[in-house]
């Protein structure tokens with residue numbers, strides 16, 4: 001068979017498409033040989049927009065819809081007019097939605113005018129490849145552009161088989177897609193490595209593919225027939241991705257000279273933390289939480305191959321969580337290479353200093369540690385398994401190890417109280433020299449999360465997010481199965497506390513660039529340089545050795561009792577009461593952060609190297 | 616223990632500044648006998664300066680270097696530019712002055728610590744403005760001295776060899792690789808010797824995505 005694998009907008013322009021890279025490599029496991037071609041509808045759309053707008057709608061406008069619009073189904077709305085053959089489709093609903101939230105539409109309104117023309121062009125370009133089967137991969141906002149092109153393909157060539165797969169097809173979402181869009185012949189729900197091969201084998205042998213695990217297909221009367229749930233894919237069946245076709249499409253296209261490419265890599269699936277304690281808001285890993293990781297040697301071989309083949313040193317790993325074994329087995333190997341990599345990794349927040357050093361030395365420059373909150377009680381409600389002070393430690397240590405941290409402050413958890421936020425809000429001005437969160441938002445209810453799965457958790461009255469209203473012509477009962485994001489009446493803290501938190505974080509973001517707080521050992525003792533915005537420049541001098549030593553011990557989070565014991569062991573005996581008074585003094589000057597009877601130092605051991613964002 | 620926190624005006628610490636001559640500098644750094652602010656006396660391109668690397672300055676905790684003597688456009692200039700480049704690679708501030716024209720297009724130097732009294736240079740300077748990164752069989756160069764630009768890749772072994780060899784001032788040559796790098800402003804030459812201008816990126820700034 002001739003197979004065309006398609007990645008539509010709004011997949012990012014600078015990255016290959018990982019599922020296509022994997023599935024293309026898996027086709028080799030089929031019984032019959034097949035020819036695979038890729039079609040990067042995302043790149044073609046962005047080029048199309050450049051052309052029709054005379055260069056006015058370019059990569060920045062595209063990224064706005066991909067990155068910001070993803071929270072509002074902007075990209076889906078742009079193509080919904082083409083899907084429903086109605087240029088005016090839900091324009092008013094969309095405008096009202098944006099206005100109510102004071103959102104900038106970006107170039108979305110102008111983009112919509114060009115969507116139908118592009119859909120026709122894309123369908124024809126795909127058909128020029130003479131495919132027997134077209135596979136669309138859909139995550140984030142790739143549903144509607146894919147559906148629109150699939151529909152057009154079926155109008156032009158009804159005999160072509162159309163298959164959908166990807167994050168948007170996981171669990172009931174895949175069945176809903178299949179049920180509601182009759183021009184989709186098959187949907188692979190969940191991991192594709194086994195199901196796609198089984199589907200291709202059935203089709204090339206002329207068998208009906210009904211019964212393939214993880215596949216939804218059509219019965220004799222066009223009705224949806226779901227196979228049994230897919231078996232979990234063993235990690236050694238996850239191949240090294242093949243990005244060669246993407247690389248030439250990208251290189252031949254017009255964005256190679258405007259963007260810098262970033263490779264994607266997947267070393268593991270599932271989450272070892274979530275297997276034991278599923279964070280209550282987390283919808284990652286759809287149906288399979290079971291953690292599986294490639295052996296470090298394979299990861300190293302894959303990375304070497306990808307870096308050498310493409311000459312790209314920037315890598316984003318899509319793992320949900322770093323395999324702890326990689327710290328000892330993989331990172332030193334990468335470090336030995338001597339290559340100047342820049343790797344992004346999602347990690348658990350309880351990393352120790354030597355582990356952070358191992359990451360940095362290997363070129364992991366960017367981490368997403370799932371910080372979410374700085375209060376232990378709120379973190380317990382989320383089942384995060386870390387203390388507030390551990391998170392603050394990680395923020396401070398990240399500056400010391402020169403790691404960029406991505407994080408968000410989440411609130412709105414059932415059973416949380418104002419008291420879980422007020423003390424943090426009060427201490428935020430002391431932390432402005434540390435990396436601020438990108439923002440603070442009321443937690444969203446994601447499919448597959450514990451918040452979603454059990455209504456007793458407090459979000460009983462949930463319904464599909466409003467944003468789906470300006471996209472789909474479907475009743476709420478169908479959206480219930482198709483949607484990924486849900487909303488419910490707010491839980492936890494009220495708007496008063498929430499707006500104070502947001503204001504404190506906005507001030508943190510504003511003051512960060514101009515703030516430092518560093519300590520150094522001098523002949524006079526431990527000296528802390530005050531350089532935080534909003535405070536007069538000064539030096540705090542901890543000349544008493546007990547003062548200096550206690551501050552150094554507080555570099556790692558400790559309870560006051562533990563701190564007193566350690567100080568006593570080092571010959572600095574003092575009562576817990578004295579120590580409390582001292583910690584109170586430090587907190588008064590904003591030199592420590594306290595939460596849940598634990599304390600952690602805030603001053604960093606050297607000033608971080610920062611570069612301001614341009615533009 | 617005394618539980619009151621002592622506070623004083625900034626900059627009162629003894630030993631924060633150290634006067635040191637160019638010829639002694641690297642030895643002082645190796646010995647760890649440095650200070651956050653170094654006041655450097657002596658000719659700014661004495662052999663002592665040639666042994667100073669960015670890593671050495673960084674590990675010794677140096678934040679700022681003040682060059683006392685005026686820099687001139689003569690045979691030592693490439694050596695001084697090498698020193699600036701090393702400091703720049705770790706974002707260490709260098710305060711220096713030049714006597715008149717440097718005899719080259721200063722825009723090629725905008726990724727290095729700006730000289731005193733040159734506002735265009737100062738406003739253009741940014742960490743990482745022109746740097747390179749090493750990969751297996753290739754070198755990725757980011758050069759934004761003339762404005763925003765995407766990185767490009769060097770794969771020609773001769774070019775990569777020159778980037779490495781001209782880490783210190785070395786002889787100019789007649790090769791086409793040399794001519795190409797000179798044309799693109801990645802090396803600078805005084806006719807006899809040449810120096811590679813971008814530094815190897817050793818420390819990632821926060822956020823690491825901005826360069």
Ligand code: B12
Nearest residue numbers: 019066067135137139140165166167188191192283318484
């Ligand atoms: C890495 C990642 C990111 C990275 C993206 C990096 C990049 N450039 O691609 C970053 C950090 C930027 C990111 C951001 C966001 N993400 Co995210 N992210 C992931 C994550 C962890 C991995 C995605 C991945 O690449 N997986 C590996 C690939 C190979 O898996 P796959 O695409 O599912 O493909 C397999 C199958 O689906 C199937 N398949 C796929 N396509 C096809 C096609 C055919 C024809 C067939 C037969 C089979 C098939 O086979 C493949 C192999 O098994 C997932 C969670 C997860 N574990 O999947 C969330 C996930 C994709 N993200 C999600 C969300 C919501 C977001 C955000 C909105 C914020 C957030 N809540 O985190 C933003 C939006 C980003 C944007 N601008 O669009 C949701 C998506 C929901 C949805 N239905 O679209 C997910 C599922 C989980 C989650 N709750 O975060 N994310």
Ligand code: SF4
Nearest residue numbers: 271273274279282320
């Ligand atoms: S939020 Fe992260 S750590 Fe928690 S269950 Fe999800 S993937 Fe695992």
